Every structure is written in structure tokens, then in C-alpha cells.
Amino acid sequence: MENILRYYLMPHPPLIIPNVGKGQEKVIQNTIDSCNKVGEEISSLKPETIVIITPHGTMFSDAIAISNEDEIKGNFNQFRDLETYIGGKIDKEFNEKLINICKKGHIPAVGIDSKLLKRFNKAFELDHGAMIPMYFINKFYKDYKIVHITYAMLSDIELYRFGIAIRESAKNLNRKIAIIASGDLSHRLTEDGPYEYSSEGAKFDKTVLEYLQKGDIVSVFNMDKCMVESAGECGLRSVYIMLGAMEGEEVKGELLSYEGPFGVGYGVMSFHNKINNKSNLELLINEKKIAFNSKISNSNPYVKLARESLNYYYSTGQLMGVPKDLKKEMINERKGVFVSLKKFGNLRGCIGTFLPTTNSVAEEIIRNAVQAATEDPRFERVTEDELVDLDLSVDVLxxxxxxxxxxxxxxxxxxxxxxxxxxxxxxxxxxxxxxxxxxxxxxxxxxxxxxxxxxxxxxxxxxxxxxxx
CATH class of the missing domain: 3.30.1490.150 (Hypothetical protein ph0010; domain 2)
Structure with missing residues (x-):
């Protein structure tokens, strides 16, 4: 029998809690019914541990956070509910196994506790991304420990590999677990929603839910980045980790409900998978390489030079010379140049010059590309592993x-x-x-x-x- 009993996608709208919604929760009754169904199903499965992946705990940019004390609890005070409290015991043995596997696999993950979070003026507590799924589970079942995980802004492949580490931990401990990917879908479905409306919002929700129902894992990871960014979602990285935990399974999602009356998409899904022992990881890595190589080969000479400059620098530690086969204007003209680096739609570095400081536009690109990656004071230095996830742009002034x-x-x-x-x-x-x-x-x-x-x-x-x- 498999150690992972079931997987779920669950939303976390605070107003679904009666003391927060004060009647508004009735508008998303289908979501409530589906979450209750998840709670009942988990009660029948009786997992020893429930792994909850959330976007709303204390998040680090460079490492996945795993809450690691004996117990953890939280409340909804920030939503003006002073009565509802959620808490539970943490499966520290599972945490230890998971952290060790991540360390051996060079997956950025760290155990966090009160002492560590105090340095960041943060409290060690449950967030609403974890408490809302637990609220529905606890109606029916309480005899479980939790593993509370806040994802990081890592690459999709790193998050997938972390999911595999969760799977290995459950197997090594022979622990019966359930996994919940907590996350809302697009926050930009309507003009009166919490964020600026985007027509890509509804498209994203429809697309990701269809792929999950079909078990089309590769397509989930290859969705258009611009669509994902425009959708303003918070659940996709939770899904990446959950799908990693499904490594070796034939994925089949059952959509229990989908609603979006407040401008935010709420999807509830249960996964009934079968073992097929096929690896998606290698396929995902190859697809990523193909997409990356295609992007590079189709780039114009200006951006291609910036990319070559970064690759050369990270391989040799030196600035590259100016290639001889460039366009004449890149070699003969002197202009100011800005090179910008983005990672998953977010700025990762930008350095430029108002006026030319070298002998050519080409030299300006070569130097500024490296400085954008290594010397922008707003960001940590770009690591070599990040290069594949960067999108570059060059502005010639x-x-x-x-x-x-x-x-x-x-x-x-x-x-x-x-x-x-x-x-x-x-x-x-x-x-x-x-x-x-x-x-x-x-x-x-x-x-x-x-x-x-x-x-x-x-x-x-x-x-x-x-x-x-």
C-alpha cells in the first residue's frame, strides 16, 4: 500500500470561516461543501500525518521553510475573528527526515522555529493558508500530526524535486500521509476583485484545472509565463510541490468545485492516482532545456550577447571579449545600455549606464549583464543554477x-x-x-x-x- 493516501488542492479564503464571513461565506457554498467532503474523506483515510503546503507562512526567497517545533497554532485575529483558533502537533521526525533528504539532494530547505523567526520579527504560527484546510479537516478528524511547509520563490524544478523528497520521507518512515496544496487561483477575475482585473485570470484557472484533471503534468509546468504572471495566483507553486510528491504515479484529478464570485478563483480538487513508476522529472528537465535552447536560438543579437556574457562569466570568472561576428553597429557605436534580469516575472537585477563608458555597445552589454547579476545592491548575487530561469532584456539608450x-x-x-x-x-x-x-x-x-x-x-x-x- 502506498504511503501517500491522497492529495488535495484546497483554497484558503478567510471569509469561508463563519466568524470572518458573517454570512458572506454562503456565496461560496459549493466550495464549503467540497471542503467538507475533503474533511470527511480524510477522516475515512486516517492519515498519521498531513502535509500542508502554503503560500502564506513566513516565506524566504532562497529556501523552503519547514515549521519545526513540537506544536504550532494560529488564529484569525487579523480578520477580526477573535474566537477561532487552530493548532496541532508537528511531526518532527518527518521534518528531520525531509530536511536531511533535501540536504543530500541540494534542495534549498530549512527548518524554522521561534528563535530563528524572532530575528526577522516574525512569529512562529500557523497562517490562514494552512488553518483553513485544517478547519475543515478538524470537523471530522483530529488524530494527526502536521508538516507545515511554506514554499519559496525557487524554480519549478526545484519545487518538484522537493515534492519528491516529501515522497521519499514518507516511504522511508513508512508514514501514512495526506498532502494538501493550499492555494487560491487567479485573484484578477473581476473588475471589483482584490487586484487589477486581467482577462488572463479566467484563462489561467480554466487551463490549470483542465491540465490537473487530465494529469498532464508537463503542460502544467509549461504554461505561458505571461498568463501565469497576469493571473495573480498564489497556488501554482504549492501545486508544483504536490505534483513532485506524485512522481511515479499516473495523475488523475477530480474537480469537486470551482467558484470565483469575489474576483478570486477557488478550486477544490481530489486526486485518485495509480502507480505507474514513470518519472516525470527527467521529462520536465528535458522540456525545460528544449524551451531554454529555443529561447536562446531565437533571440536577437543584443540579448544573445548578454546571455553569452553571463554564461562565460559563470564558467570562467572572467569577462568575455567582444565577438567578431556581431552586427557592425554593436561594435562601432557607443551608447548607454541597461541590462535587466527577470525571474518568474520578478526583477532579479538591473544595471546600466546613462552614457557610454566603454568602446562599444557590445562591451557595454557584456559588462552590464554581469554587473546586473552580481552587483545590483537590491538583490543577492545570482547563482549559476538560476541562469536557466532568467529572462533577459537589453535597453540601448x-x-x-x-x-x-x-x-x-x-x-x-x-x-x-x-x-x-x-x-x-x-x-x-x-x-x-x-x-x-x-x-x-x-x-x-x-x-x-x-x-x-x-x-x-x-x-x-x-x-x-x-x-x-
Whole structure:
């Protein structure tokens, strides 16, 4: 008999708790009924341990957090419910086995406790992403320990491998467990939702649920990144880990319910899998390599050079020389260049020059690409393992010209503000920078210039090159 008895996808809307919803929860009655069904099913399975993967515990950017004290509890005080408390005993033996497996497999994971979290001014407690599934389980079954996991912003493959480590831990301990991937789907389904509406929201929800029902694991991992980012979800990384725990199984999801009346998608799903001993990990890694190589081969020369610069630097520790087979303008022209690195849609590094500081655009790209990865003070240094998950863009700056506020357009022009020796630059067409005033405010903040005082303005255009375009 398999150690993992069942897997579930569950949402975590706080208003589903009666003392929080105060009647509003009745709008998502189908979700409530499905969560009760999960609780009843778990009661019949009687797992010794329930592994809950949540997005809302204390999250680290570089390591998955595993709560590791004897007990853990939480409440809904932040949602004005002073009566409902949830808690349980932690399966520390499982944690120890899981952390050791991760250490041997070089999977970034760390046990956290009150002492560690105090350093970050955080409390050791359950979050609502864990408590809401437990609320429904505890109605029917309480004789279990928990493993409380908060995912990190790691690559999808790393999260999948962590899921495999959960599977190995259960097998090695001969522990009967159930796994819950806690996560809401798109938060951008309607105009009056908690986030700005996106037409990609409903598309994401429909797509990911269909793939999970079919057991099409590769497609879950290969969903369009722009769609995923636009959807504003919080459950996909929980799903990645859960799917890793399904390694060696034929996946089949049963959708119990889906609702989105408050602008957020709530999906409840139960998985009835069969053992087939086929590995998806190798397939996922190969698919990733194919997609990565395709992206590189289809990139324009500017972004391709930035990528080659990073690969060369991380292989040799040195800056590469300028290749001879580049476009003439890349070798002969001197311009300012910004290189930006994004990881899963989030900025990971950006370094550039207002005006040229080297002999060519090519040299500017080579140097700034490496500095964006290693010297941006806002971020930790990019590791070599991260390179495959980065998306690069190169902005080649036009000549700055003096300007007035009336002649600006944040979608068309970048700006340079200056006062004395202080200078601040902001590139054009940045997400969320939609007004001239906001663009000027940000540029002034970067230069430590008082926005309400007089300062000089220059504007410039850029030619932007993106990887894969």
C-alpha cells in the first residue's frame, strides 16, 4: 500500500470561516461543501500525518521553510475573528527526515522555529493558508500530526524535486500521509476583485484545472509565463510541490468545485492516482532545456550577447571579449545600455549606464549583464543554477535631450533628473508607471532629489530587446 493516501488542492479564503464571513461565506457554498467532503474523506483515510503546503507562512526567497517545533497554532485575529483558533502537533521526525533528504539532494530547505523567526520579527504560527484546510479537516478528524511547509520563490524544478523528497520521507518512515496544496487561483477575475482585473485570470484557472484533471503534468509546468504572471495566483507553486510528491504515479484529478464570485478563483480538487513508476522529472528537465535552447536560438543579437556574457562569466570568472561576428553597429557605436534580469516575472537585477563608458555597445552589454547579476545592491548575487530561469532584456539608450514636464510620456520616454551632482534615471514603459508625475517622483527618489524643488529634466528613447523576440 502506498504511503501517500491522497492529495488535495484546497483554497484558503478567510471569509469561508463563519466568524470572518458573517454570512458572506454562503456565496461560496459549493466550495464549503467540497471542503467538507475533503474533511470527511480524510477522516475515512486516517492519515498519521498531513502535509500542508502554503503560500502564506513566513516565506524566504532562497529556501523552503519547514515549521519545526513540537506544536504550532494560529488564529484569525487579523480578520477580526477573535474566537477561532487552530493548532496541532508537528511531526518532527518527518521534518528531520525531509530536511536531511533535501540536504543530500541540494534542495534549498530549512527548518524554522521561534528563535530563528524572532530575528526577522516574525512569529512562529500557523497562517490562514494552512488553518483553513485544517478547519475543515478538524470537523471530522483530529488524530494527526502536521508538516507545515511554506514554499519559496525557487524554480519549478526545484519545487518538484522537493515534492519528491516529501515522497521519499514518507516511504522511508513508512508514514501514512495526506498532502494538501493550499492555494487560491487567479485573484484578477473581476473588475471589483482584490487586484487589477486581467482577462488572463479566467484563462489561467480554466487551463490549470483542465491540465490537473487530465494529469498532464508537463503542460502544467509549461504554461505561458505571461498568463501565469497576469493571473495573480498564489497556488501554482504549492501545486508544483504536490505534483513532485506524485512522481511515479499516473495523475488523475477530480474537480469537486470551482467558484470565483469575489474576483478570486477557488478550486477544490481530489486526486485518485495509480502507480505507474514513470518519472516525470527527467521529462520536465528535458522540456525545460528544449524551451531554454529555443529561447536562446531565437533571440536577437543584443540579448544573445548578454546571455553569452553571463554564461562565460559563470564558467570562467572572467569577462568575455567582444565577438567578431556581431552586427557592425554593436561594435562601432557607443551608447548607454541597461541590462535587466527577470525571474518568474520578478526583477532579479538591473544595471546600466546613462552614457557610454566603454568602446562599444557590445562591451557595454557584456559588462552590464554581469554587473546586473552580481552587483545590483537590491538583490543577492545570482547563482549559476538560476541562469536557466532568467529572462533577459537589453535597453540601448538614445541621446538624452533637455525636456520639460509637458514634453514627457512615461510609455515613450525614459527620463534623467538632475540637481547639482545628483542624477536619477528611469527607463520608459515600466509596469505600473503610467503617469508623468509618478515617473518623475520615482526618478527623484532614486537620486535623493526633493520632487517639490526645481530640478533639470532630460528625456531619451530606448530600443528594447527581449529574449526570445
Amino acid at each position: 538614445g541621446e538624452p535631450v533637455k525636456a520639460t514636464k509637458d514634453g514627457l510620456d512615461p510609455k515613450v520616454y525614459g527620463i534623467i533628473v538632475s540637481k547639482g551632482h545628483k542624477r536619477g534615471l528611469l527607463l520608459p514603459d515600466l509596469e505600473g508607471v503610467d503617469t508623468i508625475d509618478y515617473q518623475l517622483q520615482i526618478a527623484c527618489e532614486k537620486a535623493s532629489i526633493d520632487y517639490h524643488q526645481n530640478f533639470e529634466i532630460e528625456k531619451f528613447k530606448v530600443t528594447r530587446y527581449k529574449e526570445g523576440e
